[in-house]
Amino acid sequence: MAENGGKNTKVIVIGGGPAGLMAAIQTACRGREVRLLEKEPEPARKLLLTGEGRCNLTSTLRPVEVIEKVFTGASFLYSALYQFTPEDTRRFFEDRGLRLKEERGRRLYPASDRAEDVKKVLLEEAVRQGVEILTGVEVKEIITSGQEVREVKISGGRAFPARAAVLATGGKSYPGTGSDGSGYRLASRLGHNLVEPELALVPLKVKENWTKEAAGLKLKNVELRLFYQENKIFSSYGEFIVEENKITGAEALRLSCHITGPDYHNYRIAVDLKPALTGEKLKRRLQRDFDRYSNKHFKTALGDLLPAYLRPVVVRLSGISPDRICHQITAGERESLVRLLKGIELNVTGKGSENEAIITAGGIAAADINPGTMESRIVRGLYCTGEVLEPAAYTGGHNLQIAFSTGYLAGSQIN
Numbered sequence: 120m121a122e123n124g125g126k127n128t129k130v131i132v133i134g135g136g137p138a139g140l141m142a143a144i145q146t147a148c149r150g151r152e153v154r155l156l157e158k159e160p161e162p163a164r165k166l167l168l169t170g171e172g173r174c175n176l177t178s179t180l181r182p183v184e185v186i187e188k189v190f191t192g193a194s195f196l197y198s199a200l201y202q203f204t205p206e207d208t209r210r211f212f213e214d215r216g217l218r219l220k221e222e223r224g225r226r227l228y229p230a231s232d233r234a235e236d237v238k239k240v241l242l243e244e245a246v247r248q249g250v251e252i253l254t255g256v257e258v259k260e261i262i263t264s265g266q267e268v269r270e271v272k273i274s275g276g277r278a279f280p281a282r283a284a285v286l287a288t289g290g291k292s293y294p295g296t297g298s299d300g301s302g303y304r305l306a307s308r309l310g311h312n313l314v315e316p317e318l319a320l321v322p323l324k325v326k327e328n329w330t331k332e333a334a335g336l337k338l339k340n341v342e343l344r345l346f347y348q349e350n351k352i353f354s355s356y357g358e359f360i361v362e363e364n365k366i367t368g369a370e371a372l373r374l375s376c377h378i379t380g381p382d383y384h385n386y387r388i389a390v391d392l393k394p395a396l397t398g399e400k401l402k403r404r405l406q407r408d409f410d411r412y413s414n415k416h417f418k419t420a421l422g423d424l425l426p427a428y429l430r431p432v433v434v435r436l437s438g439i440s441p442d443r444i445c446h447q448i449t450a451g452e453r454e455s456l457v458r459l460l461k462g463i464e465l466n467v468t469g470k471g472s473e474n475e476a477i478i479t480a481g482g483i484a485a486a487d488i489n490p491g492t493m494e495s496r497i498v499r500g501l502y503c504t505g506e507v508l509e510p511a512a513y514t515g516g517h518n519l520q521i522a523f524s525t526g527y528l529a530g531s532q533i534n
Contacts, residue, residue, distance in 0.1 A: 129151055129152045129153075129281065129282045129283065130146050130151050130152065130153045130154070130281060130282070130283045130284070130285070130533055131153075131154050131155075131156060131271045131279055131281040131283075131284045131285070132146070132153060132154070132155040132156065132250075132284070132285040132287060133156050133258050133261075133271065133284060133285065133286050133287060133288055133302070133305070134155075134156075134157065134158075134285075134286070134287035134288040134289060134297075134302065134505075134507075135155055135156075135157030135159075135161075135162025135163055135252065135254070135287075136162070136163055136165060136166060136287060136288075136289050136297075136298070136505065136506075136522065137163065137166055137241065137505065137519055137522040137523060137526065138287040138289075138504040138505025138506070138507075138522035138523070138525055138526040139155060139157075139162075139285065139287030139288075139504070139505070139526065140155070140162065140163065140241040140242070140245055140526070141241070141504075141522070141523050141526030141527050141530065142285045142287055142502070142504055142526035142527070142529045142530040143155045143245050143248075143250045143285070143530070144241070144244050144245050144248050144250065144530065145526070145527050145529075145530025145531050146285075146529075146530040146533050147245070147248035147249050147250045148248045149530070149531070149533075151533060152249075153248075153249070153250045153251065154250075154251045154252075154253065154279060155245070155250055155251065155252045155253070156253050156256045156258055156271070156273065156279075157252065157253065157254045157255075157256065157297070158254075158255070158256060158257045158258070158297045158301070159254065159255070159296065159297040160254055160255055161254060162238075162242065162252060162254065163238045163241060163242070164296040164297060165289065165293050165296035165297070165298050166234055166237060166238050166519075167234045167235060167238060168234070168293060168296070169234055169477075169519065170228060170234065172232075172233075172234050173228050173229070173232045173233070173234060174228060174229060174233075174234030174236075174237045174519075175226045175227070175228055175514075175515065175516040175519070176208065176212070176219075176227060176228070176229070176237050176516055176519050176520075177205045177208040177209060177227050177516045177519060177520045177523070178205050178224070178225045178226050178227055178515055178516045178517065178520065179205060179206075179209075179221055179225040179227060180205055180225055180515075180517075181204070181205075182197075182200040182201050182204050182205070185200055185205065185512070185517050185520060185521075186200060188512045188513050188515060188517045189510055189511070189512040189517065189521075190376045190377070190480070190511060190512065190513060191314075191376075191480050191481070191509060191510060191511050192314075192485045192508070192509040192510030192511070193510065195485035195488070195490045195508075195509070195510050196490070196510055196521060196524070196525075197490065198490050198491045198528065199490070199493070199521070199524040199525045199527075199528045200520070200521075200524050202524065202527065202528045202531070203523060203524040203527035203528065204524075205227075205516075205520055207527075208227075208520060208523050208524075209227060211523075212229075212237065212240055215240045215243070215244060216240070217229055217236055217237065217240050218230040218231070224515055225515075226515055226516050227516060256273050256274070257273060257274040257301075258271055258272070258273055258301070258305065259272050259273060259274055260272040260305070260308070261284055261286075261305055261308075261309060261498075261501065262278060263309065263498055266497065266498055266499060267498065267499045267500050268281055268282065268283055268284045268498060268499070268500035268501050269281070271284055281500075282500055283500040283501070283502065283533045283534070284500065284501055284502070285501075285502045285503075285504060285526075285529055285530075285533075286302050286305060286306060286483075286501065286502070286503045286504070286507055287302075287503075287504045287505050287507065287526065288301055288302030288305070288507050289302065289479075289505060289506045289507060290316060290478060290479025290482060290506040290507065291303075291316055291318075291473055291479050292318060292321075292473055292474075292476035292477060292478055292479050293473065293474060293476075294473055294474070295474070298479075298506070300316065300479075302482075302483075302507040303316060303482060303483070303507070306483045306503065306507070309495075309497060309498050309501070310497050310498075311483050311484065311487045311495065311497055312483075312484040312486070312487055313481070313482065313483060313484060314481040314482060314483075314484050314485075314509045315379075315481050316479045316480070316481040316482055317379050317380070317479065317480045317481050318375070318470050318471070318473060318476035318479060318480075319375055319376045319476060319477070319478050319479060319480040319511055320372040320373075320375060320376065320476060320477035320478050320513070320514060321372065321375045321470050321471045321475055321476035321477065322362070322365050322366065322367035322371060322372070322375070322470070322471035322475055323365065323366050323367075323371055323374065323375055323378070323388075323467055323469075323470060323471070324364060324365050324383075324467065324468045324469040324470065324471065325364055325365060325366055325388070325465040325466060325467060325468060326364070326465075326466040326467075326468050327364070327464075327465055327466065328364070329432050329435065329436065330361050330362065330363055330364055330365070330366070330465075331363045331364065332431070332432065333361045333428070333429070333432050334361060334362050334363045335360075335361070335362070336360070336361040336428055336429065336432075337358060337359075337360050337361075337368065338358060338359055338360075338361070338390070338392070338429070339357075339358040340356075340357070340358070340394070340395075341356070341357075341358070341359070341370075341390055341391060341392055341394060342354060342355070342356045342390075342391040342394035343355050343356075343359065343370050343371070343374055343388055343389075343390055343391075344388065344389040344390075344391065344462070345374050345377055345378070345386065345387075345388055346386065346387050346388070346389065347385055347386055348385050352377055353373075353374060353377045355370040355373045355374060356370070356394060357369050357370040358370060359371040364468075365471070366388075366465065367471075369514065372477065372513075372514065373513055373514075374388065375470060376480060376511070376513065378467060378470065380469070380470070383467050383468055383469050383470070384466070384467070384468065386466075386467040387464055387465065387466050387467065388464070388465040388466075388467065389461075389462035389463070389464055389465075390462065390463040390464075390465065391460075391461050391462060392425070392429075392433075392460050392461070392463065393424075393460055393461065398457055398458075398461055401457050401460060401461065402453060402454070402457050404424065405424070405453055405456060405457065406453065408420055408421070408423055408424060409445045409446070409448060409453070411423075412445050413444075413445050413446040414444060414445070414446065415444070415445055416441060416442050416443065416444065416445070417434065417439050417440065417441055417442070417443045417444075417445055417448060418430070418431075418434050418441035418442065420445045421433060421434070433459065433460065433463075436459055436463065437452075437455065437456050437459055438455070439452055439456070477514065477518075478506060478511055478518050479506060479511070480509075480511035481509055481511070482506065482507050482508050482509050483503050483507055483508050483509060484509055485508065485509045485510065488503050488508065491528075492528065492529070492532040493525055493528050493529035493532065494529075494532065502529035502532070502533060503525075503529075504522065504525040504526045504528075504529045505521065505522040505525055505526060506518065506521075506522065508525065
């Protein structure tokens with residue numbers, strides 16, 4: 120989008136994602152002159168990837184319920200989420216002509232299933248409010264004087280005067296969309312502390328080679344228990360997907376939020392294939408099956424208990440010969456099989472790439488930002504919003520809601 124002339128812009132928004140656009144809209148509708156600078160050829164490119172291109176833009180949860188889904192920096196978000204709630208987000212888009220629909224998990228999507236339609240509403244509203252949007256512009260430095268924002272310097276040496284700036288550059292996931300960690304560098308140069316950014320909601324690499332033969336396997340209604348050394352630190356119930364030396368899917372992504380490097384080798388996962396059954400109940404169930412198939416081979420005796428694609432893996436991991444006759448299997452071997460079914464082990468070796476991570480956890484330390492205004496405690500006139508900040512949440516539209524809420528709050532506070 121072309122520059123519209125020589126405005127002496129008072130507010131500069133750095134980053135054209137959901138948080139930046141919402142901040143720009145809210146600032147401009149209060150009569151401020153706003154210029155939004157986006158490094159990529161078009162704003163909100165990462166938004167188009169969310170929800171597999173369908174954009175789970177928020178939920179029908181109450182603010183306190185959203186906060187329960189935040190796994191780091193939750194208390195920081197109370198003011199923002201109560202100032203601009205999921206219901207406010209719903210009304211914002213519906214009032215501008217976008218029909219929404221609710222799906223499983225109280226998630227809201229555009230009825231069209233098109234993330235492009237969410238982006239269109241944001242951009243049209245920004246233009247309607249008079250926001251000047253410049254694309255292909257890389258910010259190099261935020262210039263201060265007396266710990267107050269004075270200018271925003273871009274590549275090529277040009278500087279825009281500003282009495283306030285909004286840092287809305289995102290994290291470092293999907294760097295090809297412009298979310299490349301540049302905001303962390305800008306904030307750090309101004310004296311802000313960083314909580315080490317970690318890829319989150321990202322597939323996990325695992326050591327076990329049996330995952331190669333089971334690649335593509337989708338396990339439902341299982342429990343994943345995450346251990347650091349010998350201490351259980353998190354558990355999650357639902358489904359995950361096995362890939363070659365990697366696991367993904369909803370619950371694997373949740374686990375990734377509680378894993379930090381570089382000592383990945385200290386993390387292991389126990390997969391309970393039958394969480395609805397206690398060990399004792401599972402043992403009795405196995406005994407009944409073995410009695411029923413007493414003269415059959417072990418490899419055929421698990422048909423009532425496990426799906427076909429999982430049986431060969433369990434048989435091999437059990438150490439029991441697949442051709443063993445069921446009535447020959449000892450009580451000790453049955454006990455070992457129960458332990459296996461209640462805790463197949465996966466040893467973590469790392470995380471997926473930046474191009475696989477949905478979000479980044481960590482960033483500008485919440486302690487450096489006023490939660491009631493989103494203004495920096497270190498630099499007056501600097502506001503920070505969205506994923507560049509420390510807080511992060513699980514999937515369900517919550518991270519986009521955080522972007523909208525923090526962007527709205529910042530925009531409503533800029534003088």
